[in-house]
Amino acid sequence: MASQKILVIDDSRVIRRMVKDMLPANVEIVEAKDGVEGLDKIRNGHPNLIMLDFLLPKKSGWEVYQEVQKDPKLRFIPLMLMSGRKEEVTEKLPEPFQYFAFVEKPFEKKQLVGAIKDAMQKAQKKKKEQPQGSPAAAAAAPAQDTAGGGGGGASTAEVEALKKQVAQMQTEINGLKKQMGQLVKFIKQKLK
Known part of the structure; x- marks a missing residue:
């Protein structure tokens, strides 16, 4: 019997087969060829x-990712995003990828195993950092966390901590935007 179950959601039969071939026999590989099935x-x-x-097809990886993050039972499953073009992912989810691993296709066995380990570590970190009413959990699923009525509202200290975190993230985003602008300017100059 398989000790681990990995779900590979990819419309490419080649990628799904490649993952199956790269991992040990005691790992059960379950396949899905589109987002709805996945x-x-x-x-x-x-x-x-x-x-x-x-x-x-049918439901994009971005939509599947959002659905998983909204569900408190699913959001802590280790997740590894794959893409042939990293830019597709960074358009929706800016780096650094804090709670999931990323591997660029095509990948080799060493990259795959490394990304799996990274995904597992990041999921554990996410679980420790985000008990029920945390900032990322609240941002991912605001209605889900308050609907249960299990806990009261957030304390003033928690709200202030969240505000600081948002301000820090905005500063980082602004810095990344500036760097991106400089990079685009540099590339345009090189293309002339």
Whole structure:
């Protein structure tokens, strides 16, 4: 019996086969060829890890990612995003990728194993940092965390901590935007 179950959601049969061939026989590989099938297998299959292609038919990897993050039962499953073009991912989810691993396709066995380990570590970190009413959990699913009525509202200290975190993230985003502008300017100069 398999000790681990990895769900590979990718419309490429080659990628799904490649993952199966690269991992040990005691790892059960479950496959899905589009986002709708993948989301169904996430909800019903209880995988230990999700490998998610970012561009998928029927429901994109971005949409699947958002659905997973909204569900308190699913958001802590280790997640590894895959794409042939990293820019596709960074358009929606800016780096550094804090709570999921990323691997660029095509990948080799060493990269795959490294990304799986990274995804597992980041999921553990996310679990420790984000108990129920945390900032990322609240941002990902505001209605879900308050609907249960289990805890009271956030304390003033928590709100202030969140405000500081948002301000710090905005500063980082502004710095990244500036760097991106400089990079685009540099590339345009080189292309002339």
